[in-house]
Amino acid sequence: MLNITRAGVYYRNGAFLPVQEGAAAGLPAPAQAREGTMAYAILKAHNTLDSMDRLAIRFDxxxxxxxxxxxxxxxxxxxxxxxxxxxxxxxxxxxxxxxxxxxxxxxxxxxxxxxxxxxxxxxxxxxxxxxxxxxxxxxxxxxxxxxxxxxxxxxxxxxxxxxxxxxxxxxxxxxxxxxDIAYPPVIAIYLTGAPRPGVGPHDVALALVGATFKEGVVKNAVMEFFGPGVASLSMDYRSGIDVMTTETACLSSVWSTDETTREHLTRLGRGESYQPQQPADGAYYDGLIEVDLSAVEPMIALPFHPSNAFTIRAFKANMADLLHQVEVDAAQQLGVQNAAPLADKIVNGQFRADQGVIAGCSGGTYQNLVRAAQILDGAAVGSDAFWLSCYPGSMPVNLELTRQGYISSLMAAGASIRSCFCGPCFGAGDVPANGAFSIRHSTRNFPNREGSKPGEGQISYVALMDARSIAATARNGGILTAADELPDVPADRPDESWNYDDSAYKARVYYGVGHPKPETELVFGPNIADWPEQVALPENLLLTAAAAIYDPVTTTDELIPSGETSSYRSNPLRLSEFALSRKDPRYVPRAKAVLELERRRRVDPTDSAVVEALDGHDGKTTGLGTFVMAIRPGDGSAREQAASCQRVLGGCANLCQEFATKRYRSNVVNWGMLPFTSPDVADWKIRPGDKLYLPNIRAAVERGDEVISALLIQSGKETPVQLFLPNMTQEERDIVLAGCLINYYAR
Known part of the structure; x- marks a missing residue:
């Protein structure tokens, strides 16, 4: 199904050569041959610097x-x-x-x-x-x-x-x-074959995520899709695979273009924007993933990550063991004990789901919902516990599905048709019952992502599946069914497109690009608040560990929950009350206590409580703050609030083995926090209340030091440790020195 080559390769005459064979084949060195990739051409066109080693990109x-x-x-x-x-x-x-x-x-x-x-x-x-x-x-x-x-x-x-x-x-x-980024690695994703009937884009995507995420195969790289298999896929199908590349931890993605691309852009009224795009013969790639689309099977990604992926066939053969592992993960990651056993979902040797959802940027495409309607046509979801919700991704998609009768078919089968809304992807719509198991064609199944509150003893489970298998399961009343088990499942055609009617947009969208009206007054509701003032980096820092997380990966959902917090994203102070609430409910009061001491220090360094907290350090030059220790933080969402909430509460640093994503590290830096790493951090056994003393930290950042000498203080014992600030640009250092991005621009 997938074959991964982690070494460099050249693409030549429709085949791949190991990097060591490049010279014998008359190919240039990798540094030059990388210019043949599609990614290089696009990055070069948007780079404002002369060199391509580091990029300064302006977007369209x-x-x-x-x-x-x-x-x-x-x-x-x-x-x-x-x-x-x-x-x-x-x-x-x-x-x-x-x-x-x-x-x-x-x-x-x-x-x-x-x-x-x-x-x-x-x-x-x-x-x-x-x-x-x-x-x-x-x-x-x-x-x-x-x-x-x-x-x-x-x-x-x-x-x-x-x-x-x-x-x-x-x-x-x-x-x-x-x-501003360093030039990223570019990984070839070479597609061959064509999907079998019943195998949808989510199946291909989950197979890719499962094979790449845990080993970091494409982390912070560009995934470049091409090969003869691309021609077998419609635009909706390609987009369904592409949107899930985020879950591999890659930086970005790009595909070759063809007549299918041209025809679709023409239908959208933008045919003039088409241009052919293929890798050059002899292009160099930093790695290769070969995907035989004809070998992909219907997949299921079990809780609590899209990479926890298995074929549905393998899941059915090992249900008891795999579900037991989900229960173990729930107890370890969520702290929920004595939940109803998932084995109860197995009835007469068959797994019964409680809910199905087809939604969002991955699930709510025209082709996905057409397949679901066709599979359910003439059938019924039934009146038992299982229920199905379908969310078209846009009003033009909804209009065409309605005109072609597919919305009617879904409704007649008992599916609930919802509006164009992202809610089920982050816990703000169709929250399952306590103990329920939901199968979803959406982007993520992280802990709590469905909207439950484990801190209050609640738990529900989300597994990711393709719309085709969700519809097949719905057709069987919730009994887990892979779409390719059905005898009459319709195939996905590469020429399958849809008539685009943007009249709904023209009736409602405000088109003001290029036409600012500076006299317009901004309308502020009572919950829209300015960012609280942040202070510059002091000469020295004494930091207290406000949280220590030893999970292999910490998601942004765990740093700041989705769902119920959405209402407060415009109010930094109110939102910060939710920081780490699902992971460590004591984080906020710990951080607030140190923040209050820091505020008192800035008013009066001789304050007795401040003097006691400083433990002999000079209150005029030593700031007080907190840090979060995690093994690998920041997987998942781009939401800046995962970092800004820490900063609002007096956070000054993150300490980890490595950052899970570039975007979370960027958020940490842009909010003025030091992005420390150390390969030994797990061995230090840091606990909340432990301290880090960072003498002369401001001078070290100003000098551009990548190795920072610090003292780890645990139960009164001081241990010298080394922290690392690798690859910080001068601007990143200036932002941290200023205290945050807003301060940096103000200066």
Missing amino acids: AMASHDITYVGIIQTARASGLTEFPLPYVLTNCHNSLCAVGGTINEDDHVFGLSAAKKYGGEFVPAHQAVIHSYMRERYAAPGRMILGSDSHTRYGAYGAMAIGEGGPELARQLLNKTY
Whole structure:
């Protein structure tokens, strides 16, 4: 199914040569041959520097949704924003329901519309489109680069390179700054064959994620898709695979283009944006993943990660053991004990799910919902416990599904049709019952992602599956069924497209790109608050561990929960109350206690409580703060609040073996925190209350030191340790020295 080569290869005449054979074949050195990749051409066209070793990128367009755009605009506004210098799309697909928090969610939407008018942006009202569906339809095209404040910003199937980042990186673009990174590795994803009937894009995606994530095969790299198998896939199918590349921890993705791409762009009314795009003969890649599409089977990713992937066939053969491991993971990761055993879901040797969801940027495409409707046509979900919800990704998709009768078929089968909304992906819609098991064609199944609150003893489970197998399961009343088990499952055709009608957008979307109205007043609701002031890095730091997490990976959902926190994303102080609440409920009071001492220190360094806390260090030059220790933090969402909430509570550093994603590390730096790493951190057995003393830390950052000498203080014992700040750019150091990105721009 998949074959992975972790060494460099050349692509020549439709085959791959090991790097050591390049010279004998007359090929140039890898540094030159890398110029033959599609990624190189796109990055070069957007790089503002002469060298390609380090990149300073300006994007063609940006997108944010309604739990990120307020903070981004507030950051940029505090730093001197006068108008949007590039097309900036504000969608409203996360806090669409406005179901909790009084008026505050809709207040954010009103603010967004006023900002689009004032600064010249594009505003997509609630229920019109999922952010990524909209950007595919309106902006993605070969050769373009798009930046989004959502981790699943992936439009590679259109030949574009898109990157999901935290809000400060978008604020930088709004201030005419650049996105600065080292030139990334580029990994070839070579597709052959064609999918079998019943095998959908999520099956291919989960097979890829399962094979790559745990070993970091494509971490912070660009995944470049090409090969004869691409021609066997429709645009919807390609996008369904592409959007899930985020779960591999890659930086971005890009696909070759062909007549299918041209035809689809023409249907979208943007045929002129098409251009052919293929790797050059002799292109060099830093690694290779060969995927035989015809060998992919229907997949299931068990809780609590998309990489926990198995074929449905293998899951059925080992249900008891695999479900027991899920229970072990639930107890270890969530702290939920004595939950109802998952073995109860096995009835007469068959696994019974409780809920199905087909939604969002990965599930809510036209082709996915057509397949689901065809599989369910003439059948019924039934009146027992199992239920099914379907969320079209955009109003144009919804219109065409309705006109072709597929919405009617789904409704007649008992499926619930919902609006264009991202909620089920992050726990704000279709939350399962306690103990229930949900199968979803959505992007993630992290702990708590479905909306449960383990801290209150609740637990439910999400497994990822393709829409085709979810529909097959629904057809059998919730009994887990792979779509290829059905005798009559329809095939996916590469020429399967749909008629695009954007009349719903024209009736509701505010198109203000390039037409700012500076006289417009921003509309502030009572929950929209400015960022609290942050202070510059002091000469020395005495940091207290406010949390220590020893899980192999810590997700951004665990650092700041999704779901119920969405209503407070525009209010940094209220949101910070939720920081690490599902992982360590004592984190916030610990951090607040140290923050209060630091505030008192800045007023009076001789305050008796401050003197006691400083333990003999000079209060005039030594700041007090907190740090979070984790083994590998930051997997998952791009949300900046995973870092900013720590900073609001007085956080000054993260300490880890490595950062799970580049985007989380960027958020840590942009919020003025030191991104420390150490390969030995797990051996130090840090616990909350332990301290790190960092003498002369400001001078070390100013000098550009990558090795920092510190003292680890545990139960009164001081141990010298070395911390590392690898690959920090001068600008990153300046941001940390200033205290945060806003301070850096203000200076």
